Amino acid sequence: MTDENAASDTAPLDAEETARRLDASDPLAAYRARFVGVDSPTPSVAAYFDGNSLGRPTLASVERIQRFLVEAWGGRLIRGWDEEWMDLPFTIGDALGRAALGAAPGQTFIADSTTVVLYKLARAAVDSLPERSEIVLDTDNFPTDRYLLDGIARERGLRLVWIEADSEAGVTPEQVAAAVGPRTALVVLSHVAYRSGYLADAAAITRIAHDAGALVLWDLCHSAGSVPVELDAWDVDLAAGCTYKYLNGGPGSPAFGYVNARLANRLAQPIQGWMGVRDVFLMGPEYEPADGVRRFLSGTPPVVGMLAMQDTIAMIEEAGIAAVREKSVRLTEFAVALADEWLAPLGVSLASPRDPERRGGHVTLNHPAMREVTARLWERDVIPDYRDPGGLRVGLSPFSTSFEEVRVGMAAVRDVLGELTHD
Known part of the structure; x- marks a missing residue:
């Protein structure tokens, strides 16, 4: 481990003492108490390793939703649309852009599912470059991305150019440079690979795509x-990205989309609905797209689904995304050190980048028995998730996960795998 409080790479790891020291020196430790269930005398889980799939709810969000039901919806009724709700996709979008995306106001919106937002943006991009005929993507991207791009290619008569991605690493700038060319309309990649956690060099890849005259669409679900x-x-x-992972928006909370200001009025999104028009209540006979990012809305905003993410966005802004990333690196480094100490002797391999600079917020551990290990862990209230082939994912949320929780969970993985391999 790289942290000065951690055990050295050569000495046996004193996991309990290391976890205590890391928790004691953690500047984000106090945020853990803001989440439902973590300080309960009888917590519902012993260790939660699935924050990269579904984040815990915050206590503030419970209060916010209850207050909304009684005061805003119950009290203001339909007046709420004029008073606040109509602008929520953009006010929350701007807050998210400011806190976590490095995006100036007027470019980020909240709407739809990730699949629908990705479809809108990808279709708008390729339609804006009709002289180009190729979409570049990778073989290990999340299934939704691959499926919808295949559909768009068939709809528009385009060709898919596949980058063969290493499932334990990710797409490199060199691979992108070799794949793009004068026929490339769009490059679609994940910033953090959903399986391995590989962190792509987004700045370099974006420059390479632009040098080829193409547009780039980044999937930020795990970022x-x-x-x-x-x-x-x-x-x-x-x-585009989802809001129910590290943003704690809740199951099925709506996605976000980002459209660079230089493109917003040039692109025509394909799902033309009443919320994306210049005058929503004119109810005119023809579709006239709004200026700016509003044109990327389609139907009525999912107001209730937007509520919970606001509290985590506020925490990110309060703590700073740099501090969040620092805690994330320490968490994954601790998990990797425990895997090396406890799991490697049982035949487990690290299926994520070892270099923390190239790794996102989760770690994947490979072993042929991991599907059964995951099932048994869930029965013991230790909750990772599983991804083929043989990958147990350890997803660690910087605000809600403690180092002691990592220790407890990794010890359970060790014990269950030991039981299975010695049966």
Whole structure:
């Protein structure tokens, strides 16, 4: 481990003492108490390793939602649309852009599911470059990204150019440079790989795509709220991501989209709905898209689904995304050190980058028995998730995960795997 309080790489790891020291020196430790269930005398889980799939709810969000039901919805009724709700996709979007995405106001919106937002942005991008005929993507991207791009390619008569990605690493700038060319319309990649946690060099890849005359769409599902993102500084064209992972928006909370200001009035999004028009209540006979990012809305904003993410966005702004990333690195470094000490002798391999500079907020550990290990861990209230082939993912949320929780969870992985391999 790189942390000065951690055990050395050569000495046996005193896990309990290391966890105590890391928790005692953690500047984000106090945030843990802001989450539901973590300080309960009888917590519902012993260790939660799935914050990269579904984050814990905050206590503030419980209060916010209850207050909304009684005061805003119950009290203001339909007046709420004029008073606040109509602007929520943009006020929350701007807050998210400021706190976690490096995006100036007027470029980020909250709407729809990640799949729908990705579809809108990808279709708008390729339609804006009709003289180009190729979409570049990678073989290990999340299934939704691959499926919808395949559909768009068939709809628009385009060709998919596949980058063969290493499932234990990720897409490199060199691979992108070899794949793009004068026919490339769009490059679609994940900033943090969902399987391995590989952190792509977004700035370099964006420059390479632009040098080829292409647009870039980044999937930020495993980045937002965990890894610093600088969309404006990197000159990113488009981005999308979910809000139920590190942003703690809740199951199925709506996604976010980012459209660079230089493109907002040039792109025509394909799902034309009443919320994206110049005058929403004119109810005119023809679709006239609004100026700016509003044109990327389609239907009625999912107001209730937007509420919870606001409290985590506020925490990120309060603590600073740099501090969040520092805690994330320490958490994953501790998990890797425990895996080396306890799990490698049982045949487990690290399926994530060992260099923390190239790793996002989760670690994947490979072993043929990991599917069964995951099932048994859930029965013991230790909650990781599983991804083929043989990968147990350890997703660690900087605000809500303690180092002691990591120790407890990794010890459980060791014990269950030991039981299975010695049966």
